[in-house]
Amino acid sequence: MPKGEKLYEGKAKVLYKGTEPGTIVQYFKDDATAFNAQKKGTIAGKGIINNKVTELVMHNLERIGIPTHFIERLSDREQLVREVEIVPLEVIVRNVVAGTMAKRLGMEEGIRLERPLVEFSLKDDALGDPLIAEEHILSLDLADEDELSEIFDMTHQINDFLRGMFAGIGIELIDFKLEFGRLYEEDEVSYSLILADEFSPDNCRLWDLKTGEKMDKDRFRRDLGGEVEAYQEVARRLGISLETEE
Ligand code: 5GP
Numbered sequence: 001m002p003k004g005e006k007l008y009e010g011k012a013k014v015l016y017k018g019t020e021p022g023t024i025v026q027y028f029k030d031d032a033t034a035f036n037a038q039k040k041g042t043i044a045g046k047g048i049i050n051n052k053v054t055e056l057v058m059h060n061l062e063r064i065g066i067p068t069h070f071i072e073r074l075s076d077r078e079q080l081v082r083e084v085e086i087v088p089l090e091v092i093v094r095n096v097v098a099g100t101m102a103k104r105l106g107m108e109e110g111i112r113l114e115r116p117l118v119e120f121s122l123k124d125d126a127l128g129d130p131l132i133a134e135e136h137i138l139s140l141d142l143a144d145e146d147e148l149s150e151i152f153d154m155t156h157q158i159n160d161f162l163r164g165m166f167a168g169i170g171i172e173l174i175d176f177k178l179e180f181g182r183l184y185e186e187d188e189v190s191y192s193l194i195l196a197d198e199f200s201p202d203n204c205r206l207w208d209l210k211t212g213e214k215m216d217k218d219r220f221r222r223d224l225g226g227e228v229e230a231y232q233e234v235a236r237r238l239g240i241s242l243e244t245e246e
Pocket of ligand 1: 090100129205
């Protein structure tokens, strides 16, 4: 697919300039990293699945009124998105205790929270994305109060919708990470907040509702094996065709 110059290579994606101004092409790799890139590997076919799962999720979220950066899928591994200024926060939503929350608070994984918890991390790989409070965000001017309140509103709506979507295919949505971006108008001053980045088994925890089996990147992080099959099963249940053009 035609694309412009390479802008940035991340752990799981490469970003290129799109052919139209204000657009970016996201290329999804099979590379997998964990624990701040201390563990590295690949999950065969992951890039194709994550591209298609992100397409489906972004498309469904647009339908319920969440603005996203997604424009269209271009190929197996590429999608066209709007260029935004990324808000330097990782917005983490938890429905069930797992991962770093379990570790930090000395809790068992699997405890259901009374209500969904929204946490923020500073998006900074060198620092290991440290957990920060709303007060840090406001004091450091990473986002203002209006933006934070919009982020909370959109995040809860996204969580409500996606929990239902996954429950419908026998999967419990345990937690996930979102990123938001500022989409500037032509005057380069006014902007709106939109959902950016991706939504895939790389940035969420998905447990089979019946068996509790992990169907996400924890299979890779924790050396459980079967990560290729788990990603494929998520795609299959979502009705995503994995016939490739490659
Ligand atoms: P935890 O804080 O328990 O490691 O992660 C909580 C949720 O956010 C998990 O679903 C995890 O996949 C996602 N997450 C947290 N940090 C990152 C990150 O830096 N990259 C990605 N892809 N996902 C993350």
